[in-house]
Amino acid sequence: MVIFPFTAIVGQDKMKRALILNAVSPQIGGVLIRGERGTAKSTAARALAALLPDIDVVENCPFHCDPDDPAALCDDCRSRMAAQSVLPRVQRRTRFVDLPVSATEDRVVGTLDIEKAIQKGERHFEPGVLASANRGLLYVDEVNLLDDHVVDLLLDSAAMGVNVVEREGISFSHPARFILVGTMNPEEGELRPQLLDRFALCVEIRTITDPRQRVEIVRRRVAYETNPSALYQQWQSQERNLSHDIQQAKQLLPQVTYSEQDLYTIAELTAEFEVDGHRADIVILKAALANAAFEGRLTVSDTDIFLCAELALPHRLHKKPLQDSALKLEELEKRLETSRADMASASPSTASAGTVKKKMHPSLMTPGT
Numbered sequence: 001m002v003i004f005p006f007t008a009i010v011g012q013d014k015m016k017r018a019l020i021l022n023a024v025s026p027q028i029g030g031v032l033i034r035g036e037r038g039t040a041k042s043t044a045a046r047a048l049a050a051l052l053p054d055i056d057v058v059e060n061c062p063f064h065c066d067p068d069d070p071a072a073l074c075d076d077c078r079s080r081m082a083a084q085s086v087l088p089r090v091q092r093r094t095r096f097v098d099l100p101v102s103a104t105e106d107r108v109v110g111t112l113d114i115e116k117a118i119q120k121g122e123r124h125f126e127p128g129v130l131a132s133a134n135r136g137l138l139y140v141d142e143v144n145l146l147d148d149h150v151v152d153l154l155l156d157s158a159a160m161g162v163n164v165v166e167r168e169g170i171s172f173s174h175p176a177r178f179i180l181v182g183t184m185n186p187e188e189g190e191l192r193p194q195l196l197d198r199f200a201l202c203v204e205i206r207t208i209t210d211p212r213q214r215v216e217i218v219r220r221r222v223a224y225e226t227n228p229s230a231l232y233q234q235w236q237s238q239e240r241n242l243s244h245d246i247q248q249a250k251q252l253l254p255q256v257t258y259s260e261q262d263l264y265t266i267a268e269l270t271a272e273f274e275v276d277g278h279r280a281d282i283v284i285l286k287a288a289l290a291n292a293a294f295e296g297r298l299t300v301s302d303t304d305i306f307l308c309a310e311l312a313l314p315h316r317l318h319k320k321p322l323q324d325s326a327l328k329l330e331e332l333e334k335r336l337e338t339s340r341a342d343m344a345s346a347s348p349s350t351a352s353a354g355t356v357k358k359k360m361h362p363s364l365m366t367p368g369t
């Protein structure tokens with residue numbers, strides 16, 4: 001099936017940026033997309049997965065272990081490695097895994113066959129959704145309608161990067177590193193604040209009201225429905241460029257640095273916004289590093305910090321009165337604009353210090369702007 005291209009999605013820049021940053025650095029910890037029906041949420045997640053590069057996996061491993069990362073092998077690959085020293089590898093596409101709303105705990109984490117273990121003394125593990133999702137993208141539609149306990153398990157695994165199943169003294173573990181993308185329609189019920197806070201980033205998306213953009217949405221949608229391949233052809237070079245840039249950013253990321261001042265900028269922001277705990281600070285820093293890498297810079301800037309704060313703070317302000325939160329976020333938006341303007345007007349020599357590519361990524365510009 002030809003999917004709708006990521007770069008052909010009109011507007012929704014924050015959602016696109018949040019998804020891209022998680023693709024660059026899955027350690028950020030996922031994104032929750034809140035919005036009405038029909039706002040391209042699932043289209044965007046699916047399209048992002050299609051942009052991710054092929055990966056090398058251990059052949060016949062249900063967890064798609066990375067043959068180049070011996071520290072993160074499943075128990076089976078570990079024994080195979082001990083026996084043969086070299087693991088057979090194959091290349092495959094990065095997987096998009098869609099979690100059904102009805103998923104139970106067993107279905108998510110997998111099951112250990114205790115009977116077999118007792119009778120034959122062998123450990124048999126039936127892989128679950130977390131196994132399929134390892135090194136891929138796990139899409140959870142209507143996460144607010146899912147059992148709280150299951151959401152908890154997903155978030156734990158996303159944070160730890162590993163799934164451990166224990167039953168009656170027997171345990172099995174396998175890597176479970178994935179890009180977590182959850183969506184919800186707030187009109188159908190809220191997510192508990194404790195769970196909300198554990199989604200690293202959150203974007204609120206609204207139906208686009210600009211007539212020109214609406215026309216463009218209809219035009220591309222109809223083109224896709226009429227002939228998906230033809231539309232894809234049209235966007236192929238943009239898709240290829242973005243895919244390449246994400247890949248490039250992943251490689252650059254370990255070299256991106258931040259300063260003491262950046263940490264203070266973040267801390268002052270989160271203190272000012274009266275955010276509980278320290279999760280937001282850490283998320284903003286990780287996302288800012290990914291944003292710098294994506295824009296081809298080796299150091300974090302204030303613009304990265306403000307932009308990522310806009311993605312990390314909205315869902316953490318919920319205990320404040322709504323109007324108060326809106327005002328705060330508006331003020332943050334202004335600061336982001338000012339710092340963007342500062343960056344743009346800085347002399348080319350200072351602006352390009354540590355820069356290996358242009359500053360604003362073209363894939364995120366709205367058509368006609």
Ligand SMILES: [Zn+2]
Nearest residue numbers: 061065074077
């Ligand atoms: Zn394995």
